[in-house]
Amino acid sequence: MQQMNLDRxxxxxxxxxQSDGRIANADLAEQVGLSASACLRRMRALEEAGxxxxxxxxLDQRKLGRRMDIFVEISLTGQSRETLENFExxxxxxxxxxxxxxxxxxxxYILRLTAEDPVDFERIHRDHLARLPGVLRMxxxxxxxxxxxxxxxxxxxDG
Numbered sequence: 001m002q003q004m005n006l007d008r009x010x011x012x013x014x015x016x017x018q019s020d021g022r023i024a025n026a027d028l029a030e031q032v033g034l035s036a037s038a039c040l041r042r043m044r045a046l047e048e049a050g051x052x053x054x055x056x057x058x059l060d061q062r063k064l065g066r067r068m069d070i071f072v073e074i075s076l077t078g079q080s081r082e083t084l085e086n087f088e089x090x091x092x093x094x095x096x097x098x099x100x101x102x103x104x105x106x107x108x109y110i111l112r113l114t115a116e117d118p119v120d121f122e123r124i125h126r127d128h129l130a131r132l133p134g135v136l137r138m139x140x141x142x143x144x145x146x147x148x149x150x151x152x153x154x155x156x157x158d159g
């Protein structure tokens with residue numbers, strides 16, 4: 001997959017969209033200094049190139065009662081392709097797991113999940129984590145509070 005060369009205007013469009021994905025095209029065009037049609041063409045090109053994957057609403061998990069962030073380090077029984085694929089398929093099916101990263105280092109994977117409270121985490125552990133295939137060891141860490149949580153990718157380089 002070839003990487004698209006982004007110019008200053010593309011980066012400005014992406015910066016604005018990362019902070020307001022619902023902005024009207026006319027308003028976006030005005031902010032970045034383009035005509036509405038030129039702005040829309042650039043947005044479509046960014047979408048077609050896969051740089052803009054999708055548009056979503058970011059929810060405040062705490063206001064929805066999910067006050068806990070838990071990070072779970074997973075070590076698997078082995079590193080065979082089948083073991084990794086079975087684990088990854090199971091993780092993808094679990095709506096309770098917010099993020100999963102394949103790691104280099106002590107753990108094979110790190111998962112991030114959210115829970116209402118320790119009782120809710122116990123339910124998630126019993127119903128989801130304990131059923132993941134190929135797990136040798138799990139180590140859970142409870143976050144005290146987020147210090148930095150970003151969704152925007154830094155794009156401001158070269159002006």
